[in-house]
Amino acid sequence: xxxxxxxxxxxxTWLFLWTAVYSAFSQTSSRLTPATxxxxxxxxxxxxxxxxxxxxxxxxxxxxxSSALVLLMTGPGLALFYGGLVRKKNVLATMMQSFALMAIVxxxxxxxxxxxxxxxxxxxxxxxxxxxxxxxxxxxxxxxxATIPQQTFMVYxxxxxxxxxxxxxxxxxxxxxxxxxxxxMIFWSIVVYDPMAHMVWGKEGLLNAALGGRFPTLDFxxxxxxxxxxxxxxxxxxxxxxxxxxxxxxxxxxxxxxxSFIGACLLWVGWFGFNAGSALAASPLATxxxxxxxxxxxxxxxGWGSAEWIRNGKPSTLGTIxxxxxxxxxxxxAAGFVSPMSALxxxxxxxxxxxLMVAQVKSRFGYDDSLDAFGVHGVGGTIGAILTGVxxxxxxxxxxxxxxxxAMGLGILDGNAGQLxxxxxxxxxxxxxxxxxxxxxxxxxxxxxxxRVTEGHEIQGLxxxxxxxxxxxxxxxx
Amino acid sequence: xxKIEAVIQTSKLEAVKTALHEIGAEGMTVLxxxxxxxxxxxxxxxxxxxxxxxxxxxxxxxxxxxDDMVERAVEAIVNAARTGQxxxxxxxxxxxxxxxxxxxxxxxxxxx
Numbered sequence: 040x041x042x043x044x045x046x047x048x049x050x051x052t053w054l055f056l057w058t059a060v061y062s063a064f065s066q067t068s069s070r071l072t073p074a075t076x077x078x079x080x081x082x083x084x085x086x087x088x089x090x091x092x093x094x095x096x097x098x099x100x101x102x103x104x105s106s107a108l109v110l111l112m113t114g115p116g117l118a119l120f121y122g123g124l125v126r127k128k129n130v131l132a133t134m135m136q137s138f139a140l141m142a143i144v145x146x147x148x149x150x151x152x153x154x155x156x157x158x159x160x161x162x163x164x165x166x167x168x169x170x171x172x173x174x175x176x177x178x179x180x181x182x183x184x185a186t187i188p189q190q191t192f193m194v195y196x197x198x199x200x201x202x203x204x205x206x207x208x209x210x211x212x213x214x215x216x217x218x219x220x221x222x223x224m225i226f227w228s229i230v231v232y233d234p235m236a237h238m239v240w241g242k243e244g245l246l247n248a249a250l251g252g253r254f255p256t257l258d259f260x261x262x263x264x265x266x267x268x269x270x271x272x273x274x275x276x277x278x279x280x281x282x283x284x285x286x287x288x289x290x291x292x293x294x295x296x297x298x299s300f301i302g303a304c305l306l307w308v309g310w311f312g313f314n315a316g317s318a319l320a321a322s323p324l325a326t327x328x329x330x331x332x333x334x335x336x337x338x339x340x341x342g343w344g345s346a347e348w349i350r351n352g353k354p355s356t357l358g359t360i361x362x363x364x365x366x367x368x369x370x371x372x373a374a375g376f377v378s379p380m381s382a383l384x385x386x387x388x389x390x391x392x393x394x395l396m397v398a399q400v401k402s403r404f405g406y407d408d409s410l411d412a413f414g415v416h417g418v419g420g421t422i423g424a425i426l427t428g429v430x431x432x433x434x435x436x437x438x439x440x441x442x443x444x445x446a447m448g449l450g451i452l453d454g455n456a457g458q459l460x461x462x463x464x465x466x467x468x469x470x471x472x473x474x475x476x477x478x479x480x481x482x483x484x485x486x487x488x489x490x491r492v493t494e495g496h497e498i499q500g501l502x503x504x505x506x507x508x509x510x511x512x513x514x515x516x517x
Numbered sequence: 518x519x520k521i522e523a524v525i526q527t528s529k530l531e532a533v534k535t536a537l538h539e540i541g542a543e544g545m546t547v548l549x550x551x552x553x554x555x556x557x558x559x560x561x562x563x564x565x566x567x568x569x570x571x572x573x574x575x576x577x578x579x580x581x582x583x584d585d586m587v588e589r590a591v592e593a594i595v596n597a598a599r600t601g602q603x604x605x606x607x608x609x610x611x612x613x614x615x616x617x618x619x620x621x622x623x624x625x626x627x628x629x
Contacts, residue, residue, distance in 0.1 A: 290568045292561060351562050361564060398565020411564060 101321035108312025109198035120302030127294035128500025130510035136208040155233035162245040184319040209410030210273030231476040256465030260317035262372025267469035270417020272477040282407035303360035314374040328374035331382035339366020342390020365393035369423030376431035428462035518613040536597035550577040556604035
């Protein structure tokens with residue numbers, strides 16, 4: 040009986056609704072005068088506008104999330120990853136370097152960095168057209184992405200400009216003065232990062248594959264711009280600054296692999312924003328880059344871990360997470376150009392090679408790249424950029440088109456042997472710019488204020504000597 | 518009065534505490550220590566670099582007892598801490614001249 044009443048109520052409600060809708064419609068149509076009748080053209084225009092807005096909203100939401108994810112890579116991701124690897128007297132100083140760069144590079148980017156990287160200029164560097172973010176508003180810049188506000192693009196790219204110098208800090212960890220680090224990074228952002236970003240991604244850039252550069256280098260998310268430049272600069276820093284006091288005689292094991300572990304996991308998650316976000320849209324290409332990123336990381340974790348297992352008898356946690364990071368580095372230029380299976384191949388190769396580089400080659404040469412910024416980012420980035428020229432496929436991303444608009448082959452396996460040369464050009468330019476630029480800046484800063492802390496301060500630890508605090512105050516009485 | 522200093526495996530602290538409790542030996546000071554005797558340390562690998570850790574975490578247990586308790590306490594510690602492997606630790610005994618309770622300045626065995 041009760042159920043029947045409910046059924047009746049529902050029926051009545053439906054009837055009422057339909058009547059209301061019908062009458063509303065008939066009233067509207069009866070009240071329309073010819074002047075207010077929307078012409079078909081107007082209607083189509085209105086719908087096109089609505090479609091554009093919907094696509095823009097979708098793309099913009101993904102790009103804002105991606106921007107936040109990339110910032111997450113620096114703090115806390117990289118800060119924890121590096122912070123755990125140093126001795127406990129240097130944990131804060133190491134994390135502080137990453138965090139300080141979040142602030143410093145942001146301000147530089149607003150003043151001049153974005154303009155130098157993404158303004159229109161020549162083949163090598165952008166002009167001053169966007170200085171102080173002039174003209175960077177909600178209107179898209181169609182050369183980069185027609186569907187997201189240029190401000191979104193600007194802030195997304197800013198996150199890359201932050202993490203790149205932060206990666207270098209691993210090479211001079213535990214011995215560089217904070218003041219020298221700040222000065223070095225300001226120069227480095229302007230002299231090395233901005234020109235490289237412009238060459239690979241900027242309008243009229245020499246290496247820009249999307250906008251018809253002279254040597255189109257395939258670099259989806261920054262293998263050359265981010266990892267080659269930071270890795271090579273890291274090597275130059277390690278060589279120029281010299282070893283830490285007591286290295287390699289004294290043991291300097293990581294003070295907390297736990298912190299590094301959390302950091303590595305955050306890096307992995309953040310990297311989805313880094314690589315899939317580089318599609319600059321919530322597009323199928325973003326999915327492809329997302330998948331390749333994940334597969335590359337997984338294969339490299341396995342590669343490094345297995346290599347260690349075979350050589351040392353045990354797969355270490357630190358090795359496995361380092362492998363994942365190396366895989367993420369190597370897949371960065373390739374994501375968005377390669378299939379999931381190619382991503383597995385790239386990851387596996389780079390996992391093993393980076394392990395050999397860090398465990399064997401480094402000790403043979405004896406330089407003190409404290410946290411292996413070169414071994415992971417320099418080597419991984421270089422291998423990734425080269426392998427992109429092997430595995431890139433038009434089936435994933437038809438970026439090269441012939442005169443009639445047909446997709447042309449990308450990598451060697453896609454029938455474009457010549458691409459390898461372009462990849463080499465991109466890598467070599469990255470290496471030279473980073474090495475020369477870094478050397479000059481180091482020299483200048485060294486002459487101006489000195490690079491290293493005093494030996495006493497180094498032994499005391501940078502937390503106390505540079506920042507006047509300690510990371511762990513467990514023994515203070517309650 | 519005799520002071521017992523026992524260096525034992527960290528994993529044996531609970532067993533030793535229980536054994537001492539059972540014979541009525543009360544009051545102890547426990548320190549986290551590092552050291553090695555004949556037991557050599559172990560090696561750790563971090564990114565291919567090998568580190569030898571030769572100072573191994575240990576527990577050092579200190580207690581001062583009336584002389585008639587000492588042998589029973591030693592026996593209790595040995596039985597509880599022994600695994601038969603190198604690294605089980607050592608017990609040191611030494612004479613104590615005086616003991617003073619801070620609260621009421623009692624002296625001697627009654628201060629223990």
